[in-house]
Amino acid sequence: MPRFSHYEAALGSQLFEKVKSCRVLMVGAGGIGCELLKNLVMSGFNQIELVDLDTIDLSNLNRQFLFQKQHIKKSKAQVARESALKFNPNANIVAHHANIKDPQFSIEWFKSFDIVMNALDNLDARRHVNTMCLVANIPLIESGSEGYLGQVTIIKKGETECYECQPKPTRKTYPVCTIRSTPSSPIHCIVWAKSYLFNQLFGIPEEEDEELDKELNDENADEIANLKAETLALKRIREAMGSQDYPKIVFQKIFNDDINRLLIMEDMWKTRKRPAPLVYEELEKLKDTESQMDQTTNSNTLRDQRLWSLTENFSMFLESIKRLSTQLLAEKVTNPDASLTFDKDDIDAMDFITATSNLRARIFGIEEKTKFQVKAMAGNIIPAIATTNAIVAGMIVMQAFKVLNGDLNECKTVYCSPDRRPKSILSESLNKPNPDCSVCQSAHVTLNVNVKKATLRDFLKEVIHGHDEDEEDICEVSVEEGGRIIYDVEYDDNLDVTFEKLNITDGKMVKVTPESEDDEKYPTVFAISHR
Amino acid sequence: MNIDKKTQKYDRQLRLWQASGQAALENSKVCLINGTATGCEILKDLVLPGIGSFTVVDKKEVDGADAGISFFLDEDRIGTNRAQAVTELLQELNEDVRGFYLAEDPISLIENRLDYFLQFTIVIATDIPEKPLLKLSEALWNANIPLFIVRTIGFIGYFRIVQPEHTVVETHPDSIMDLRLDVPFPALEQYAKTFDFDSMDNMDHGHIPYVVILLKYLDQWKKDHDGKLPCTSAEKKQFKQIIESGRRNVDEENFAEALANAWRAFTATKVPHQVQEIFNDPACETLTANSSSFWILARAIRDFVANEGQGLLPLAGSVPDMKADTSTYVSLQTIYRQKAKAEIAIVRSHVNKILNSIGRTSDFIHDDEIDSFCKHAAFIQVIRYRSLKEEYISDPKKADIDRWLQDPQDNIVHYVLIRAIDKFYEANNRYPDAATFFIEGDPEEATEESKSEFELLKTYVNILLSEWQITNIPDHLDDYIHEICRAGGSELPNMASLLGGLVSQEVIKLITRQYIPLNNTSIFDGIKSASSTYIL
Ligand SMILES: [Zn+2]
DSSP states (O other): OOTTHHHHHHHOHHHHHHHHHOEEEEEOOSHHHHHHHHHHHHTTOOEEEEEOOOBOOGGGTTTOTTOOGGGTTSBHHHHHHHHHHHHOTTOEEEEEOSOTTSTTSOHHHHHTOSEEEEOOOOHHHHHHHHHHHHHHTOOEEEEEEETTEEEEEEEOTTTSOOTTSSOOOOOOOOOHHHHHTOOOSHHHHHHIIIIIIIHHHTSOOOOOHHHHHHHOOTTTHHHHHHHHHHHHHHHHHHTTTTSTTHHHHHHIIIIIIHHHHHHHOGGGGSSSOOOOOOOHHHHHHHHHHHHHHOSOOOTTSOGGGSOOOHHHHHHHHHHHHHHHHHHHHHHHHHOTTOOOOOOTTOHHHHHHHHHHHHHHHHHHTOOOOOHHHHHHHHHTOOOOOHHHHHHHHHHHHHHHHHHHTTOGGGOEEEEEOTTSOSOSEEEEEOOOOOTTOTTTTSEEEEEEEOTTTOBHHHIIIIIIGGGOSOGGGGGOEEEEETTEEEEBTTBOTTTTSBTTTTTOOTTOEEEEEEOSSOTTOOOEEEEEEEO | OOHHHHHHHTHHHHHHHHHHHHHHHHTOEEEEESOOHHHHHHHHHHHTTTOSEEEEEOOOBOOHHHHHHOTTOOGGGTTSBHHHHHHHHHHTTOTTSEEEEEOSOHHHHHHHOGGGGGGOSEEEEESOOHHHHHHHHHHHHHTTOOEEEEEEETTEEEEEEEOSEEEESBOOOSOOOOOOSSSOOHHHHHHHHTOOGGGSOHHHHTTSOHHHHHHHHHHHHHHHTTTOOOOSHHHHHHHHHHHHHHOSSTTOHHHHHHHHTGGGGTSOOOOOHHHHHHHHSHHHHSOOTTOOHHHHHHHHHHHHHHTTTTTSOOOOOOOOOOSOOHHHHHHHHHHHHHHHHHHHHHHHHHHHHHHHHTTOOGGGSOHHHHHHHHHHGGGOEEEEOOOHHIIIIIOOOHHHHHHHHTSTTOTHHHHHHHHHHHHHHHHHSSOOOOGGGOTTOOGGGOOHHHHHHHHHHHHHHHHHHHHTTOOOOOTTHHHHHHHHHHHTTOOOHHHHHHHHHHHHHHHHHHHHTBSOOOOSEEEEETTTTEEEEEOO
């Protein structure tokens, strides 16, 4: 019996032909992606390109079944392709181990597909693909899962809601002073350990002076000055990395000196509990006596899931800082500018964050957390299981059939939520675009331009002024690229800089928003195409 | 694999069912009858999160159709035993899981060695006809082993859970909030009284925990209203206005929290209806040496409520996050925790008394289990299923099916077809298959052969409907009969995968005894992308 005979009958031969010939772009080869690639290959899709930037990690293996232990650290896109080909060697799969935001994935490239399927796990990439598909006018199937919950929907320019028609919840941020001087909850200590300390010691330190100045007021001038001095001192300490005393120097600085300096600011502690600095020598002594007393502390219980004692945190701090230093110094041999980035699945980084945040919590009398809990809070971890991803990927393909058949009006937003009975899988009609959405309601234009020659002034004069009668209005716009302001009424420094020097190259998007009184005007997005 | 590595590998799922759920999974033995595409997808989704072992029972040889549909079979395997082939490939997905197979005909196994199936934690049957299914289900029912019956045909998916009873403690409600605002226990009442709102400076006033704010205003309200809680919407509004008037300035977040949580002060603390029903259940009333720990604990809690609890469940003991300074928050937390701890100790003594009376030792129920039961006492669930015999023979849901069938949008029509196909199979030893005649997908252009296939299946549909005394046969039925003839009893890969996800999710809920599983039948329509649950 031919491989697809029943399937072809069930689908109808017309649709089956479309399935075989259409070009599919799959973005993401993770949890949903593995399932989706399998389903596509098994359902007769023949022309698939997939893009994923990630490499395989141990914590992927509980659901991303195209990967096995021997694949850890390899490219997800490449391994997914190889594994899927074993089961349908005839499928034509192109794998890109790359960021979907790279300029090589231009509007023109997006236009070469019939359908795009998102199997992503982050807002930023989803936003990007959403915009690209709107500009290229290619239907996009968007999906997501979290624990037992899943969702699939269709985005088509002008006909449905886009990814940004409904505002997305933004992540909570904390005032710098709370994090640095007056923490009052576990999350404050964790953010301090991860975003401040880890980056100061091993990563690329965040430019926080500006943030600090924003919080500056009459009452906290001393504190702000203090914090700036602290950061500077920490930068100098970093030079000692690798030396025998390094862990001790860091400890002394962050858990003793800095705390003592905070204590001098009496006003700060009038309404708060005073922090109690830790003393290195005391902890060392405590550690020695404990280890003499008991050699066999319950090493068999799940260490990640129980609270560590003070000395355990202390030892782990010393150990993890050594391990991270060794790691960074080794990388510096080949690349002097090397730095570490926080990764929730890196054991050393998580040990470090857990130990330091707990030591800080101890100082401020805040509840301490287990490594398992710290990981969830620091890593913004979303629970993920094979079952939900299988359901979501199945839904994506069902929706794809409808899109390919031209039945957009029959497409649905599908939710799965197993506790919602009797309908654990529920579908709803697609919403119309939100007329106030700044993303899908803006005009999208492809701009052919020589980025080496054209300057911002040329652009404003030729392109923007080009469709405006009144010469005075020319400047009443703001120009943005990737979230940064290139030009506005009060900022004209870049007028005579070329696009290339402004890092506006092939594939980039330039958003021009009118700043006149007229509210009716939506932004225009120019997709740059270098020629 | 060492313990920390394992935590890392299973990290993303441990956040759903914790170490206790994972341990249950790792101790489970799952049996799959027939290595169909759907069956393999179910096992895939169970092997990945790490069940203990699986066993595939299947005598069939792999054919071309299998290789085309199932991701776990390729052309090289054609002619080999299907159980062995899929076991080898599934095993590769997770080295922590042991895979076994038995290359025997499941139907003759059911006929001759029914006991074989009693060694498993759960049995999943795919593609088994009605008669052997009834026999298998009865044996498993008596042994208290859950059975899943699973079918996918074309764009239709069906599964049914059969087991006498399932009890859940960790149902994972959205939040466990047990603040006792209306009935504060002495320690809490005392603590609230230590806050003299009026004499506080602005800093302290802005840090009074909202629980204390609500306690204070509710106490005052009850004094003014014969001990009653705010009840009508006018009263509720008035109560909120009183809180608002105590707020010194709009920056007081704690008062904003108090207002947002004011509704908690309107609800009387009491034993929820579904828990009361569990208390009244004969299984709770009459305990024996065979009673499960769930029923022993339920009884201990019942005894607690009737005595020391004075009509209330044990306190859950957790306190939500709120605006407060650290030391105040910790004191409040301690007050709730200590009370909860004291009540757990009382429940423990009831448990010991019961265990003693039924001839069991106190280590039959561990402290952890009691802690968890007390914490979740307001959310415990008992689900009783109908047996397959009731559904098929002694008590089919005729009236319900008749009613559902009249709605052209309802998925029940697929149930009728799946049952009819089983009857078709039993009589003809094959599935209705018109696929090859219908290649254009247009029933109008159907050939004579396909028409006869349609008529044949329709006779079985009619037999079934008349068995159920359904005379009002809906028009849309014919379209679906055409549809299912076209699928030729065959699975579609994408549907197999989707059903695999839906079924394995329920299997995991049963094994981990966490979250509330489905009762008892789910039917999924791929074209409509919608599922429905029925009690059949
Ligand atoms: Zn939009």
